Amino acid sequence: MMLGRRQPAVLIAALTAGALVLTACGGGGNNPANNLQGKVNANDINVKPASELKDGGDFRWPVSELSTQFNYSHINGTLADSARIMEALIPSMFKADAQGVLSENKDYVESAKLTSTDPQIIEYKLNPKAVWQNGTQLSWKDFDAQFKARSGANKAFVTSSTTGYEDIEKVEKGATEQDVKVTMKKKFGDWRTLFAMLYPASTNTDPKVFNDGWKEKPLDSAGPFKFDSVDRGAKILTLVPNDKWWGEKPKLSKIIYRQISVDSQAQAFAANDIDFIDIGPSVSTFQQVVPVQGAVVRKALAPDFRHITFNGAKGSILEDSKVRLAIQKAVDRTTIAKSQVGAIIPDAKPLNNHIYVEGLKDYKDQAQLVAFNKDQAAKELDELGWKLEGATRKKDGKELVIRDVIPTAVETSANEAKQVQQMLAAIGVKVDIQTVPSELFFKEYVYKNNFDITHFAWIGTPTPTSSKGSIYRLDPVAVNQNYGRIGNDTINKLMTDANAELDDVKRAELANKADEEIWKTGHSLLLYQRPNAIGIKSNIANYGAFGFADYEYEKIGFVK
Template sequence: MRNLNRIGGAAAIAAALALTACGSGGSTGPETAKGQEAGSDLSKLISINEKPAADLEQGGKVTLPLGNIGPDFNGFSNNGNSADNSALQIPMNPVAMNSGGIGGCWKVDFVGKVTANPDFCESVDSEVKDGKQTITIKVNPKATYNDGTPIDVKAFQNTWNILKSPDNGYDIVSSGAYQFVESVEAGSSDKEVIVKTTQPVYPVDSLFFGLIHPAVNSPEVFNEGFNGNMHPEWMAGPFKLDQYDPAAKTVTMVPNDKWWGNKPVLANVTFRQLESSAQIAAFKNGEIDAVSANTITPYKQLEGTKDADIRRGQRLFAGGMNINAQKITDVAVRKAIFAAVDREALRKVRFNGLNWEEPSSGSMMLLPFSEYYQDNYPVKETGPDAAKKALTDAGYAPNANGIMEKDGKPAAFKISNFGDDPTTLAFTQTLQKQLQAGGMDVGIDQRASADFGKVIGGRDFDMSVSGYTVGPDATDAVKQYYDSKTNENQLGDAELDKKIADLASIEDNAERNKAAMEVEKEHMAKYFSMGVVMNGPQISFVRTGLANYGPSLFQSLSQVPDWTTLGWEKK
């Protein structure tokens, strides 16, 4: 599953790439200033100050910022599906995380290779016979939720029952491959799980990348029960919730004495909800230990900060134009939006001063360095005239104010912009002007960073400057974004839905991803709902001495590859 993410420079997600100028506090990692392409050395995109846990000070505290904390803490639901929510919960609840490098039965390395996570699933074996698949999972005997409930077949059954269909009343993001699961039963014990499918499912890790506690057993609990309540008793991880202060917007966690895996180095982790400008001040004052600086304003304000390293890599992000087709219902208007946008000009605004270049990306699902990537952007001729032609061809004509309208209804909407970063606002204003030049009446709906989850999850926007995290395989993303029964825009058709269902049974990775990319190409050309303006760098200012934190590619969207090894170098 892909997490929603805003474009603003303070989003606590994924990685970052490079500048030539560095703060006086020093720089670690690569001096990369360009997006990587297929076949490139991905180690250039990793910068974490890697140290063995045994070489670090035992104990200590780390404080990190988030753009928003809550109010819905269910990461499997549309309202809780945000990158910040994942970043917040991964230290406490990796058993349930469905993105971010670790989740349930699986863990991901830097380059995207997926293996079983022995903390929860000691082994996962798949066998296909007579066109049907049997998956055998051996669950760690010690794996137990904080409330004492064993992590066993009941958790797997509950996860399947909730996620297998969007028609059962659960506000799920996507049913993924769970629709192809026929049964989930106990094997020799409740700690051996036997999964049978109606057709082979690939990749196998598209199943049970995150488990849902058996107590979350009704649409009411799933949809409403996590509003303002994290339910730490239903979690399992190396840290546990110590305090959630909704008034102060802080979450504090400490080592979990019930955790059976590697013990964390740190004695305390605190997350604080802060707007972009407040994050900069807090880092300079020593109140937080890391901050993203993905636009020139925070970078220049942070440059020269004492006791700070700059760590750079690739941001796992795709987006810029997130269109709500339930509000902008006319496909001709959506096509005109795609045609009006000058993506190169927008990237120049976004990356101004960062010495960062990248080609126009044309996929929501894969980054250009993926061997499976292809450019699926649906409009080749762009500019104001191209946008007006798309509208004219659909029966629009300019009114007395020069706005294109049809049947007395103008092509009018607002762009939602989140946070107070000046570069992000300049990006939105430039986008606004491009759309206005294309004959559309476009305003800006300015929102606080803290409103992001509520606004996007509740579909309370026309068009948003936001996007999604990007994984190493397109199989899950193609269903989440383009299946008519699961995508939030409810756009698609039976022919595309069948292609999506069929591709999940293709074992060969290259062939399956090619099929997914072809679906995206066709969907984009028909429906025009999400457009990629950029991927971009992640530039992180990190307190000197903090080890195992920073741009981590696919191993961690929260920039922490392993929460048990995050800590401070010995002085």
């Protein structure tokens, strides 16, 4: 998914002041009026050549949660903070540029191409220099093991998504151990996203190791950095340069990931305890960062977005799609967008497509079904039998009360929840805001369907038709990332057909048809595209607002 963007199979869920993002060139600046106009298909990372950077230095990286699952392929491993650690260690065959265009990652592949379209065959020629930590070369066996672990065939592997892998028929050895032949049983249009975050065969063959082996620490590396230490008491994890790395030598001596609650990160940045802060959609954080001496704010347009997930599971108070849609019409998304991020992006407006974001050429505004109209919302709830009795609606003696579960210390979620609470109160829908510990938010609430509505950010990808399948397809058994359990066969088929379409134009048409159907179900209410705004020390190069691009960890450094 790029920084987290090169991963195709799933999106990354993030609960930080606004989540996390990525890629490419530029100067930056701390002018509060600085907006994202002109930033489309660009990034702002203070690009500098290695010759202008110091050798060494500790890069202090804040995380909202120090992961307890470093296997990105596991259902609990897709948090943004976890991905930002593992992307420094784990190979991906392609990488994205500022336009979101994927190209071969030459550190890992000499070539990767389609050699047949019917059947679809992909052949990889691996870089013979690419090795795991024990010196073992990357080989076709790593590809084969990851395919089998993530295909869904063996339910013992608790995988985050089977997208793409379930369409593979077989993985074979080519002329050498470093020649990989992948034959698809179904066509997969976003094939370049396969084997992003490639884990070693040694940890992908045993379900117990797959599910539990990566919980305490990263077990292996074939990236520019390697795991050094973790101190759970101090809540610090450290990476150091990988002595087996064959690519461009990293400039940093260490990357130090430090767990700091989201509401304390701005203070830590101002006190010079960390080197950057992901501002995201937090206006108060933005205002605290702007005056910090020696700091700049770097911005780019990125595929990340805030949303409200609705719980439509059987027995939920929002099980009826008509109730969900009526309620969504009572939420003024324009007001939320402008109030939440207007100080950062003066032209802030709602996001109106579940598949594509603004900045991608296939984006279409398709949100007319939930256009703000509180009178219509009230009328529809009346027709559904939810009649106003006093301040709250009731049906068959039951109050229409929605439990909005949000994490502690995330100002953005709190602000959004309060606004939604006020807006829905105007039509007689009561919202109880339940604030839960951030470290339990995903594990005990989101993943377990323990909410009526909830707010967090998705970190997007430049290949959204495949990456979003795990969110919008409804599987009768596996949850994947459809945490609200909402969907239907029409959406499943459109997403599956889009994934199988090798023609870019036709794939986009199918994906946009799927988006139309997703709106009809009341699956989730999109709020706004999340600003990729990073407060960072001005002497740091090759890091900042990455936009649609991938991180290049070995290039991060301090200017001489």
